[in-house]
Amino acid sequence: MDLLRYVDRDMEPTSREFYRRLGEERAIFGLRCRHCGKLNLPPRRHCACGSQSQQWERRTGGGRVHAFTTQAGAFRFAEPQVIGLIDLDGGGRLFGVLNAAVGELAIGIPVTLDLVEVEGTVLLGFRPLSEGD
Numbered sequence: 001m002d003l004l005r006y007v008d009r010d011m012e013p014t015s016r017e018f019y020r021r022l023g024e025e026r027a028i029f030g031l032r033c034r035h036c037g038k039l040n041l042p043p044r045r046h047c048a049c050g051s052q053s054q055q056w057e058r059r060t061g062g063g064r065v066h067a068f069t070t071q072a073g074a075f076r077f078a079e080p081q082v083i084g085l086i087d088l089d090g091g092g093r094l095f096g097v098l099n100a101a102v103g104e105l106a107i108g109i110p111v112t113l114d115l116v117e118v119e120g121t122v123l124l125g126f127r128p129l130s131e132g133d
Helices: 005-010 012-025
Strands: 028-035 056-057 063-071 081-086 091-096 110-113 114-117 122-123 127-128
Touching: 005 063, 012 028, 012 056, 012 122, 063 091
Parallel strands: 091 127
Antiparallel strands: 028 056, 063 081, 081 091, 110 127, 114 122
């Protein structure tokens, strides 16, 4: 059963493009306003300055944990999942799955992109940086 089909169907076009790029290019992309230079991440159709003239810009995928919690099992997750907000290097804050146990996490620790696939849909995921990263 394709439980995410409604999410994709109802998604705003800018968000759909964000997730397409995430899945195909395995990278985070934001929109840089050509008028004021602001990075919009998460991407949105209009910049806060009102301009619609924006271009896609690849981001590093690294950042730091801003906040985290657990989510009880739901249609997307078979067991409780750790989720959180990540302050991305270079600007922007995104919500995603944290691929680590709660005990391994702390506010401010560095993380890197570690995507999660659910029923063929790629979602944002992050994991703590290890010594070798």
